[in-house]
Amino acid sequence: MKKLPLIILLFAAAACSSPNDTPGVSVSPKAKTDSIAVSTKGIGDLKIGMKKETVEKLLKHKVATPNLSVDSPAIYRDTVTCTYKGEDYTLVFAKQWQEADTDSANIIKLSQVSSRSLLLKTPSGIGIGDDLCKIVSTYKDDRLNISPVYDYTKEPWVRIKGKSEVWLTLSELELDKRMVFYMTDNKIEGMSVAFFESE
Amino acid sequence: MKYLLLIILLSVPAACFCQNKMLTVSLNGIGDIKTGMKKETVERLLKQKFAPGQHRIDWSVDTLFCQYKHVGYMLVFKKNYEETPPGVYLKEVNCSAPQLKTRSGIGVGTDKHKIINTYADYRMEIIPMYDSEARVQSKTKSTVWVYDSDTDKVIVFHLYRNKVESISAALYQNLD
Numbered sequence: 001m002k003k004l005p006l007i008i009l010l011f012a013a014a015a016c017s018s019p020n021d022t023p024g025v026s027v028s029p030k031a032k033t034d035s036i037a038v039s040t041k042g043i044g045d046l047k048i049g050m051k052k053e054t055v056e057k058l059l060k061h062k063v064a065t066p067n068l069s070v071d072s073p074a075i076y077r078d079t080v081t082c083t084y085k086g087e088d089y090t091l092v093f094a095k096q097w098q099e100a101d102t103d104s105a106n107i108i109k110l111s112q113v114s115s116r117s118l119l120l121k122t123p124s125g126i127g128i129g130d131d132l133c134k135i136v137s138t139y140k141d142d143r144l145n146i147s148p149v150y151d152y153t154k155e156p157w158v159r160i161k162g163k164s165e166v167w168l169t170l171s172e173l174e175l176d177k178r179m180v181f182y183m184t185d186n187k188i189e190g191m192s193v194a195f196f197e198s199e
Numbered sequence: 200m201k202y203l204l205l206i207i208l209l210s211v212p213a214a215c216f217c218q219n220k221m222l223t224v225s226l227n228g229i230g231d232i233k234t235g236m237k238k239e240t241v242e243r244l245l246k247q248k249f250a251p252g253q254h255r256i257d258w259s260v261d262t263l264f265c266q267y268k269h270v271g272y273m274l275v276f277k278k279n280y281e282e283t284p285p286g287v288y289l290k291e292v293n294c295s296a297p298q299l300k301t302r303s304g305i306g307v308g309t310d311k312h313k314i315i316n317t318y319a320d321y322r323m324e325i326i327p328m329y330d331s332e333a334r335v336q337s338k339t340k341s342t343v344w345v346y347d348s349d350t351d352k353v354i355v356f357h358l359y360r361n362k363v364e365s366i367s368a369a370l371y372q373n374l375d
Contacts, residue, residue, distance in 0.1 A: 133312050136325065140361070141336065144325040146315070148348075164319070186319065
């Protein structure tokens with residue numbers, strides 16, 4: 001019985017300490033470890049507009065984008081999948097064609113990042129499993145585009161039952177970016193952040 | 200008691216009459232007024248002429264207000280420059296009458312979420328409105344656009360505090 005307070009004290013100390021804690025910053029340990037922030041900037045540490053080299057440093061490995069080594073203006077994007085901090089991501093890299101007459105034409109940047117991680121959360125609290133009504137209520141002041149998803153491999157295109165996408169444009173100042181919610185039977189099963197111009 | 204029975208008997212046909220006057224909104228238009236109609240056809244239907252000077256139909260797009268069968272409408276006409284000489288056709292018809300109903304039962308006063316759930320199979324856009332003078336986003340007004348996948352037709356629900364205030368049927372290509 002004498003040891004019980006000691007055990008409680010030890011548990012409390014263990015719960016309060018974390019190897020990544022920053023002194024003076026109050027962060028809920030649960031929120032810190034249990035969610036990956038999704039914003040118009042990107043998903044977690046992976047931000048759209050990052051140079052390919054910066055992404056490689058973050059992932060701690062080289063990323064092969066064979067499509068982008070083809071010298072053709074028709075092929076300007078390449079999609080790769082990766083795992084970062086135990087979560088799976090799909091990354092789309094794009095060549096910068098806006099300044100094709102300069103050296104910046106060779107710059108490859110991250111134009112889209114997608115994930116289906118259960119840890120994804122927008123600043124407004126939207127996460128995997130939330131329904132369309134919650135998106136509409138949460139982003140009631142923002143522009144939403146809700147589209148059915150089609151199977152483009154078939155001719156004519158066939159609508160994929162139960163699948164849809166919700167594109168969100170957060171403000172007039174960020175019209176070049178969009179957040180996408182991938183829906184199945186009206187529930188979010190994945191999210192993506194992308195530039196508009198890379199389409 | 201006899202009077203009560205008489206009132207009931209009289210109110211039943213009146214209710215039926217009101218129901219018959221329900222205005223159907225579809226991707227094609229509102230009631231008899233269909234988008235894509237030539238200006239002359241609309242004039243014949245409404246039994247009135249739209250003078251170019253008066254309503255500026257010499258401009259590429261023009262908006263005017265009219266009454267048809269005791270219901271007020273806003274009509275938007277647009278010139279078709281692909282024709283020689285350019286013809287004028289109806290690009291949008293808007294109405295806020297309480298008897299408006301889509302085939303799925305959406306009408307004036309319906310909640311935004313009901314629209315979203317009803318048209319879940321269609322491409323939709325929810326667009327906040329702006330005060331054109333101050334360029335400030337409205338806190339109370341927005342629109343829900345329901346698109347036809349095969350044509351350029353759209354139904355636009357104009358919302359005030361998330362409830363339908365009026366409905367438009369329109370052709371969205373080259374919307375100005």
